Amino acid sequence: AQSVTQLDSQVPVFEEAPVELRCNYSSSVSVYLFWYVQYPNQGLQLLLKYLSGSTLVESINGFEAEFNKSQTSFHLRKPSVHISDTAEYFCAVSDPSNTGKLIFGQGTTLQVKP
Amino acid sequence: NAGVTQTPKFRVLKTGQSMTLLCAQDMNHEYMYWYRQDPGMGLRLIHYSVGEGTTAKGEVPDGYNVSRLKKQNFLLGLESAAPSQTSVYFCASSYPQGTEAFFGQGTRLTVV
Numbered sequence: 001a002q003s004v005t006q007l008d009s010q011v012p013v014f015e016e017a018p019v020e021l022r023c024n025y026s027s028s029v030s031v032y033l034f035w036y037v038q039y040p041n042q043g044l045q046l047l048l049k050y051l052s053g054s055t056l057v058e059s060i061n062g063f064e065a066e067f068n069k070s071q072t073s074f075h076l077r078k079p080s081v082h083i084s085d086t087a088e089y090f091c092a093v094s095d096p097s098n099t100g101k102l103i104f105g106q107g108t109t110l111q112v113k114p
Numbered sequence: 115n116a117g118v119t120q121t122p123k124f125r126v127l128k129t130g131q132s133m134t135l136l137c138a139q140d141m142n143h144e145y146m147y148w149y150r151q152d153p154g155m156g157l158r159l160i161h162y163s164v165g166e167g168t169t170a171k172g173e174v175p176d177g178y179n180v181s182r183l184k185k186q187n188f189l190l191g192l193e194s195a196a197p198s199q200t201s202v203y204f205c206a207s208s209y210p211q212g213t214e215a216f217f218g219q220g221t222r223l224t225v226v
Contacts, residue, residue: 009154032212043118043204044157044217051213090156099164100145100212101172104156 002027004091006105014113015083021076021108023091033074034092034102035065044090050074061085086112116140120205120218127195127225135190135221137205145208146188147172147215148180150201157204163188164210195225 007022025031032051036044048059055067065076074091091105118139127133137146144165149157159172161180169180177199179191188207192199202222208215 004156006156034214036217043219044206046214046216049214094212094215096212099162099170100208100210100215101147101159101162102157102206102212102215104149104158106154106156 002031002093002095002103004093004103004105006091006108008108009106010109010111012111012113013081016080018079019081019110021089021110023074023076023105025072025074025093027093029095029097031093032096033067035076036090036092038088038090081112083112083114085110118205118207118216118218120221122221123219124222127223129195129197129225131195132193135203137188137218139186139207141207141216143207144210146182147206148188148190149204149206150174151204152201197225199223200225
């Protein structure tokens, strides 16, 4: 069975500082990896995804994540955060050979302070 | 382009009452999912469907039923609501192989 662990439930950081949100997964098969973002009182939006190819993937708003197969990790990073990045972030995996259903981590709340 | 639409957005039920949550998608996706979100637990899969007329259990199916009579709609039913079912419910849809899932805005359900 697959599982996802987000190592930090809350990450407070000052504006313009760098941030890393950690995600580890366990799976016996190849997986797809995702980061979703949820702003207050909204649904989930896809931030970025790894399906295959380059292990470094980027989003349009400056986030990036690197797939590390040996460490089974998919950490999310941003070199300089903004107040508007305050949200909850979810890491997820799916097994492309098994209905594609997503298994989510517990979520990390990113709190950006001025 | 509406994407995934959930109705209702909010609902308060009394223990023992029943209700149905509706999810509609206009992207012609084969796969649809129902999740519940609870603090500190992320999103957990309740039921899912890989096509019209098919449904399957997810991680936490007890107390819920689903139906997929039309490809674009996926209904989640609570036959006898319990306070433990107080949660935010999200519907999602995707193409096969799960390269990306699209989520609705959620339904906040309170059972008193």
